Amino acid sequence: MSPYTVPSNLWQLYEEKVQASGMPTLATPVSNMIVDAVIHPRDLNLLFVAYEGGVILSDLKQRNTVRVYELVLPPGAPGGAGYYASDILLPRRPPVTALAVHPSGHVLAVGHADGSIAFWALEDEDRPLIVRTLDSNEDEDVGALDVDKLEAALPNGHAPENHPNAVAEAREPIFKLAWSGFPNSADIRGGDTVLTVLGGLTSNAPPGLTTFLLPPLNPPASPNPTQEELHPDIRTAIRGSLVPLDSHTYSTAGAVQDFLLVPRANPHFSGTWDPQAVLLLSDSDLDATNTIRIVEAYEFPPPAFGSATMTPAELNPASGGTEGDDPHAALTEELASTLRSMSLSADPRPVRLPMAFWGLAGSAIVRLDKSTYAQLVRQEEGKAGIGEDMALPLKGGKAWVEDTEGQMKLMKFQPRRVMITHDHDLNLRFLDLSAQLLITSVDTPMSTAFPNPLHALTIELGPLIHDPSLRLSSPGSSVNNASPSGSQISLEKSATDAGGPRIDSVYLAAESLECVTVMKNGAVIVHRLDAGDAHSPVESTDEELVSLTRIPVRSHLRFRPFFAVKPGCGQVTACAISDIGFLAVGYATGNLLIIDMRGPRVIFRNASSKKENRHSLIGRQSQREPVVALTWAIGPIASDPTPRIRLIAASASGPASIHAISRTTEGAWTVLSPPASSEASARTVPGGSVVLDAKTGARSTADRQALASVLSGEAAALDPTGTRGRKTASVWVSAGYKSVRCVADLDGERIAKADWGSKAGNVLRVEVVEKNNARALVAFTDHSEALVYSLPFLEHLHTLQLPQSGLSRLSSDSSGDYLTHTYDPATGLVRATHYGTVFGTRRTAPYAAPLTDLAHGRGTVPAQPAPVPLEPQGVIGSVLGYLGRGVTPGAEIDALLAGPDRPEPAVSAYDARGRPPPASRDAQAADTGPSAFQQASASMSTGVGDLYNRLGNALAERGEMLGSLEEQFKSLEEGSKGMVAQAQKLAAQQSAKRWFGF
Template identity: 45%
Template sequence: MFKHDRIIYAEFSADLQDKPDWNVAALRSFEYPLNVTAAAIEPLAGLLAVGTATGTLYIFGGPSVEAKLVIPESEPVKFLQFSSSTFQLVCLDEKSRLHIWDLSTIGKPNKLAASARFDRATSMTLSPSHSHAFIALESGEIRTYDLLCLRKSPYKMPNMWALYEEKTMATPMDLPVPASQIPVETVIHPRDVNLLFVAYSGGVILSDLTQRNTLRAYEFVLPAGAPGGSGYGHADILTHRHPAVTAIAIHPAGHFFAVGHSDGCIAFWAIEDEDEPLLVRTLDATNVNMVDMDQLEVARDAPSTEREPIYKLAWSSFSNSTDPRGGQTALTILGGLNMTEGEATGVTVQWLPAFNPSEPTNPTPAHASLHPFMRSAMQASLDPISDFFYCTPSVAQDFFLVPRSSPHFAGHYDPATILISTESVGDTRVLEAYQFPPPSFLVSSEPITEEVASSGSIVDDLASTLKSMALNDDPRILRLPTPLSFSSTGVLRAQLFNLDRDGYELFVNGEGEDLYALSLKGGAAWNDESKTRELKLAKFQMPRILMTQHRDRAAALQFHDMSAQLLVTTDAPIENHFPKPLPSLTIDLRTLLTDSAVVKKASPAFMEHAMIQAAYLARQSLECVVQFTSGEVIVYRMKSGSVSPPKAAEISDDELVSLEHVITLNDSRFSPYFLLTVGKLVSACAVSDIGFLAVAYAETLVIVDMRGPRVILRRGRDKKTERMSLLHTTDAVNITSLTWSVSRMDHDPQQRIRLIVGHTSGVAEILTVIRETNSALWRVDAEIKKVETVAHPLAGGTFVLDAKKGLPIRASREHLSQSLHPTPPDTHCILVTAGAKGARCLSDLTGSRISKTEWGNKTGTVCFVQIVEKMGSHALVAFTDHHEALAFSLPNLEHLSSFDLPATDTSTLTCDDTGDWLAYTVDKTSGIIQQTTYGTLFDFRRAYTLPDIDFSITKPVVPPQPQPVSLGPTSLLSSWFRFGQSMTGEQLDTLLGGPDRPIPEKAAKPQGSTADIQAGASSIAQAAAGAQSNLYARLQSAMGERGQMLSDLEERFNSLEEGSRSMVAEAKRRAAEQSAKSWFFGI
């Protein structure tokens, strides 16, 4: 303690004096992939994997199940797939090197063997029915790789299109084009693994793997005069054209397929007929392979239609159909859009009729490969019932369908989600997830019965209509795992803060299961057993919330729970993601930006960009203040739960606009309250828990009583202020710091509501808010006190502390309640202010100076300051851009220690009052956060180590391979292909592996006995039921059984030892008898 002006101040930093009292450490690091180049889904295990341009792979599963894998030399990921049959993750990089990871091991997936190299691979295809990968090379050759034996198999396929062209070229003028022989994609027949489609640029080859021959060759030629995808204005309209093949997809029945071409048209072929396609169409026209002489004459001089190539196709059937041929299907198309400036970008989905023809009345003609009746039935199943366009904010680069449960049909069967890879800012690529198929495809055809309510209103009808439209037409945006979601929505800033228990319970109340999250349940995450004691202490930590700001207006402000309590489990896997999303608290700006009141009052910059600059959350009242770069400030508050229609409130203040009438989503818990705008940029902002908001615009200050809302102070517009500004420079009077408190002053011993206004010059003004006499209204007292503090005060760098214990004195409900009673005479406070060059401590806000300190020139720039508390002791910590933290005692501001911070960029660091900090690194090209580091100043018994991941707990059991279905009714089963029979995956592995294929090695068993493996198998079944057993309990049980086995062995050895001794004793006895006999009888 020490005495100052007859006031004795306690030492607040008694237990923080020595360096061992501090332990700076990074607890967790989070990465957000910004350049996603490939994705893979394992529907049986419930896993999602993505690969990036930096050679990093990320695997996501159930709660806290995440893994990071790195490719040597950081080569970009080109292809990525799961092998369901071997439970592996298979990757092919840009240098055509194959990488394989085993997912059946506990912990980080094990990389298997050395990377296999191929010569300029163009595609990779895997099947859940066997363990071989087909690798297509630029040379046209198809190679095979044995994923089980980890070697290149001897089975090879030559360039079949080159052989086809050699046989079919009739004249020297028809010389093959070299590019036509490059394979684009290989697709395994969905119902016969013995058949392989190889799409070359010139056409498609159907090959029989067993017979090693070409069964069919499909070549699409546009006749002279046919428009194709380029239209009648094409320069070569009067010549035969061969648009290059770019994509292929097989109908789920397996009898016909679609081929995409470089001119944007799609050709549909019957497998039995290689002579003529069933149909050729673009996204907006049919029969584009036919010549229309009238159109040719009219449109010949018209400009050519610039259309995208068909980049990708996927043909899906759904489980709601009992038809073995697939029922109604969805054809998903990437590309084919008009390349006109301003055209929408995205993915097209066509809903097609079921293919279920009856039996033909007459036999197939002698010279026809396909019955005309069946041909007509196929064509009828290609006429779209409806279509839908997934409009993306930027160019769509790829898409991936997420099946519900089956890996068959190329992973396109019964998809529930579509992932779309899109371009983002700064040449990045991110993923977006949408509900699939579009709900409009599945709307019942039954007529809707209109019900007349006994009492209703236009508002009710409108809300009901909007709800119906949202439910039936537009696919819901689904939430990806947090790292991918942050990349997709473009996280720009992040802040960590804590809440008290009551505030936390109110804040997270109502957060149930996330119904609109991508369903990933794979694997299990187990806490480190060595951290059991630390985990038990986690329940005593303060709850923490992560608040993030995003580019996406639909998710502009998001909240995540980062409380340590989420990681606490008892003999079970971790049940929560960390951090845990709080989706019902997400603030969506879209409806706000279309409101007429906002459009009328807000600035054009706000309407065009609506970019959040900062956000503040009141810890008790939970009111959220959102500050925008254009100067607007919007206050959100928790919904009251009232179901009555919102009404537009009238506010007399010009600066305020009521937003209570703005309709928000039903599952959103925040609703807009009011808008504050004065036409200037915000320089400082502060919100209190007792209903007051202060916003500064350079030298202008506005204070709002949010109970009205009502402006109770406008300062900066009157002539007196303008005359004052002539005596001081504008920069000197600019306000850069605002702080609310309920405290006394040097000449006012009564606790009152105070606003501390910090100016750039170093002068701080103390404004007092008082209640009107005989009224419930509040006003700002005319008497304003001034005090000299520090120049260039930092935002958030002003604190008011209790003079006895050093506890912070905020504008809270408790302190407001105390201010209603006479303040005890021994109540004092300390004002702590920190600026760009140093810090000061003053007694009772406006009293004399207690202490001061300067940061020094060698420390760099101080970016953030915070008063932290540990075990009742408090200290001021300044964080610099030199990756350093400086600790000072309170209230005398003596330098305690300096610490190096394990963060890549400390200029973005924020810290809560318990010493936990968050720092992030921003990608320079996009401005989006690419990595976040969560750390603490007091790493004592903290349990934040990465959990142990067990993917094998949901290891998939692959369902049987789908069998061939008849072309017509079941009586026509013989109409299936005439050129071979289906085979099993095991038979195909034997065929591709060759006679010298080594016996596949069984997966390595985890340490422990057989009982351990049985316990693992049992836990798989239990995981399916939602009751997973504890990994460490199993290991402990296994160790116990191992000990029992050793005990049994010990008993056997002891028994053997006793037997051996008995045998030796018996031998000695008989030898002695023989010796005695020989001696006695003289033998």
């Protein structure tokens, strides 16, 4: 901590000095409170200290006060409160709330609690240049008295106590100010500037961040150079530079709490010089409790302020030419400039933020094959930069993974994975979670983030939900709180359900790459990848469906809305999408919809009838059980040996219906009646309904290859032995909260059943994990354990202890990898995301935190900005430095603030290649060093001592090895005693696993 201190009672000393002089003061108990401190942008010796009473300019070297800027509104001046304020006829001093300094250092903007901004000239502390509000007219000064407006507002000459217009004119305080400059002028005093204002809005104004484009501060030469005070002509010119040329508001859904400008390459000027992006922290409009904050980013300055970001050559393209230049070149340049101005959009482009700023509410992991993965991550050529969001311009250093266990060579054999996230702003984002991204070294560092965001796959649901013509935002009934489950990967529920539309779950077809989003109000939205304009807008004849093909999306996004299921049937408790164009939706009311997405059209509905919903004599409503699990499969069942498309619908208490879908001679798909019946485990858990091939153990899914076999009538592809009906074709694994069972051919005999046991805890999710062509059932519990069972006989093989402390919300895939989150209990947002695997014993090192070198590729810091004169170059005025003082260099300020006991800076051992620094070498011997004889004697003595030390260490190691051998022999003896029992147990396990060879 620096020993240098600035007295905190400077304002109190100023008020005491004013009172001693006999002048009246408007002192308040909090006027001495410091609200901000800003260093002069071009003179490090000057420090602006903002108190609630005013601003003091302090000299660090001299330790004295140079200037005091105090805004006192005269009676009748409206200020930011307006003419209907109750104290309009009294002198007032609005408290200071914010401070910013012009890049030239000659003007400062002071924000006040009444929503006004006072602009002061550095050399004039007597009165401000002008006092403005966000909506003031060009030359309006709310710090001065306007008799005509005052008489119109107060015709009787008395200030009203509670005038109705007083509330309408009341403004929020100015919370924060930033004054940005740009390299857009050949004049050393600078060109156009941008003033960014947080606050100052009226009560009925929409929330947002306000920016003003101000003209250059280029006053003319003073008529009287010897005059010490600010000349009126100079004052008028400075005031003219404070009239905005243009304004723009960064609109947000909620109130803006803070903002941060991201400079391009210059850290000076308090980080506001030449910014290229702005970060906004605002309230979420989807949270009724106002506890959720979201971060948004946009390009800065707004494109409408085009001149602010143009260089002098771009502003005057013909200035460097001569009369003999080619006129065609001048015309070409003029046309190019016109096209640039026409291509500018009025709205700033959004800036892509890292994953930490998304405000996640949940995520899921999806395993893909190579061809599907290549199709998903492919970037369309020709669309880069057309409407695409810009990335946050923050990148530096390098990172790589240290292969300490030699596992890096095996990473390329890992399956491809993607991660799907959703947030409270109704956005779905895809990220590449493939292990191949971690194959790095110190010489070939990581080139992308991990996980790597796939921005072209973003799905924005907000425009669909908030479109009143689609009727997707109407609330649905919440009859039952059963959680959805299915064979597809689904996002876990967010922690809070209060306020606004929420995403409940998301399903991705792993082959067709169709994405289904289930909302908590019962709406179901379907998106297709790279659909383009192939699907013309077709309105569905079914009242449950609405077409979305006419809804436009941003040009660079690849997922296109297809259709939606309207809310109204109740809460969705199960959903399943197949790779062959069928979608099934189950509800808490027991309703079931089966949709052929080729239309789309509803081919099956079992809506509740009035008879089913009637009330009994005892007051209970007769209703069907919720559908809690839906699973698609293709093949025969025990009661129907014909291979067909099957949908298994399991209810909460266990009964299940197996619906068969067949194609008519006209080519239309229809659901056969009646459905077959079977029995599932009660209260099916997520992932707890899977169909396996009885011969290979692979998952039996409704994919395109199986559909082609059914349509072509190739029965041999499904039953090559020709013994269908005598041998089991498939095994249905059904897992609930208390037990798991395996059923042959979906509705055949029960093969095995197992209870989880009371000590296992609550099962959160189950997964059929594949490894080396073998399968096992893994059940994840809330005790952070993974129970491993054989298939299909469900014998407990092992219990794995997972490293995560809690698995309240979990998503997994068939390779054994899983995602879990730590949630904030107040906001329901994700604090941390944990990525793990049940095979973690051999994958620890590649997934460890990467090594980072933050100094790699670092740039050079520009020199401290030099002072600029207020008057044009060549005019010798009083400002040589600021306020007639010389400029203090940075090294002198460092010595002043650090004090006499400043430690010497450590010598850097940084290696530009990122490798560990080499060991330090002995310094070269000085002229007064020891003689050669003394060095030889010391070397011999050291060698003899080292020899005895090595012999002693060798004897100690020999004793340790003998002790270790003795312990191993004892362990071998104990192991041989139980060899017979272990062999018997192993034989039983091998016989139980003879189907799959796990």
